[in-house]
Amino acid sequence: MSDILKMFTTVIKSLFKKSTCRQYPFKKPVFFDRTKGHIQIDRERCILCSLCDKRCPTGAINVDRNARTWAINSYKCILCFRCVEVCPVTCLAMQQQYSAPEEIKKSEVVEIPAKAEKAKA
């Protein structure tokens, strides 16, 4: 008889406990320090060396020196943080917030200000 009641205590206990569901995105999730969300660039510091472009395993980053842009396609990015590792001036960082859903897959283009502008600013 007790064989069919093995699940009984667990079920009854959880009836009176708070549920384990987390209602993302209505409630903010608990992120850990290492949680991988998205790659963020500090545009002031980037020197357009395009190392991140070369070492990215999926080709998600696109650096254009002439146009002075740094672009990331977050749909290609697999969040391996290799770009973070290789950037010589450590201007890339892993942010914890996941990137938001979008209707079209597109790159996010960041303009890198020229040296002169940086100096002014």
Added chain:
Amino acid sequence: MAKRTIVPFGPQHPVLPEPIHLDLVLEDEMVVDVLPSVGFIHRGLELLCQKKSFQDMVFVAERICGICSFIHGVGYCQGIEKVMNLDIPKRAQFLRVFWGELSRVHSHLLWLGLAADAIGFESLFMHSWRVREKVLAIFEETTGGRVIFGAAKVGGVRIDISQDKLDQLAIALDEIQKEYEPLAKVFLEDYTVQHRWSEVGYLSKEDAHQLGAVGPTARASGLPQDMRKLRYGAYEDLEVEPIVETAGDCYARCVVRVKEIYQSLDLMRRVIHKIPAGEIETKVTGFPQGEYFSRVEQPRGEVVYYVKGNGTKFLDRFRVRTPTFANIPPLLQMLKGCTLADVPAIVLSIDPCISCTER
């Protein structure tokens, strides 16, 4: 002779979230023949190795499977390391074992949930996954990823876990074990679970050996086969005794997995206890030249990685023999003569991972 019906099982079937197709030939509710067909998600990894550098291939190898991803990465890295004669720091090897065993716990808990769902035990399913969620939280805390970590790397691992954190994790592991215990009891002792599993899908020891079963499927039939006995990586310092059952039915396969979770938790405690300090990676210079068969133990059984380098950035050949692939012939053997109601239970009992199988 009763009228024969052919019931298609998969590639889209609710109890089997992965695309394998079985044509079940039924007489009433009795299965008399099974015709499998695979190949719905072939991804052509073998050619991909000629386009991605051998270091980038780690990320591809990790993505072969969404459940045991880390061990896939380790298997691949180990192959390349052997080809290049690299010495891996001890700490890195222990960390690999830690994440590998945690992956095993996560994979087995996932399997237990799915198996419970296949026999219509929804609450057990949900509770297994609730415990699994805690394991995923540890993953996220230590590597940043919940399923795919990107922690393995040719030459070692990419991230370290500090000693404080490891001590905290030891407590977390105890908590997981405490929450897991009542569920394990249900799997081992509940009447309806036994009704559905015991003496279902029998595989004899001889058949298991001849048809090449691996992992828990083989161990449940009495074959003490466990690649960790090869003592690769840090298993050199960590003794593992394979868990063997002799009944050979679905219930035995469940028992093996239930017990392996305890074993893995125990192994992780030993890792935390024994882990030496030091570097976590060696510098990799040059390119791989030569070939190697790397064998590691996945939650589902033995996985074989074959890598062949030609002295350039790209590999020549790259081949994976995943455990599910080896377990399909035994599966067909088990299915013959069962009733339709048993099919999901039996198919799940080999813990099929079709995405692995088709690479």
Added chain:
Amino acid sequence: MNAWIWGIVGILLTPVVAGLVGGIDRVITAKMQGRMGPPVLQPFYDVMKLFSKQNLVLNRFHHDLVICSLIFTVAAVGLLFAGENLLMCIFALVVGNVFLVLAAYSTNSPYSMLGADRELLQMLAAEPMILLAAVGIYMATGTFDINLIASGTHSAIQYLPGVFFGLIYVLTIKLRKSPFDLSTSHHAHQELVKGLSTEFAGPSLALFEIIHWYETVFVMALIYLFFASRPIVGIVAVLIVYFLEILIDNINARVKWDLMLASAWVITLIFGLGNLMLLFILK
């Protein structure tokens, strides 16, 4: 005249009550599984959404058979509330069920056919006990007329504890809950996909849900009849029984049909028939 009004009120109220009960059921089930669960009104949202979808029928008979089934099931509940003959109500329900099986058979899909086979087995397992319950109530109260049963001065339960237990046992079959949700379950997560109702889509599936609501109320009313002389006790008993069913659903896996049939008949024989024999001898 009064009977007619009661019947119509019953028919109209049933979907509301059963839908709410279904919603609460889902929340409690979710809680038992450590989840949050859907809003209480979810069953209504589901049905409304299903009605707004395209009706994919496979042949001429399919949808019509479902409608026939609905008519008979609704009639069964209507007659029950109107206070007609208990046996007639039970048979109307059975006929409704048979139409559902026919609808599933008409589709030619293997899942649906096997589901229909199993539904017949389930009826085979459950109906004897339900009929015995009716007979038991007759023996206890001396009538099949629901009006008289309901207005009687003493409840049937004091003579029929065994029958009541047996009825609860087969109730799991009627409510399509584990361990006996073989022909079709509330989640499409079994070897037969959704068994009986695999080929029902959109409005047909909505009708199927509504049929199930009526069935639920019918069996609950049957339980109530055991306590008819004390309405409050009756309602409490119905609620407790329903909670028990949810609990049983959550602590059991789905069993195979042979065990279902065997155990249902053994229970029917021992508790149902045994109880009636005792009653016969003692009275």
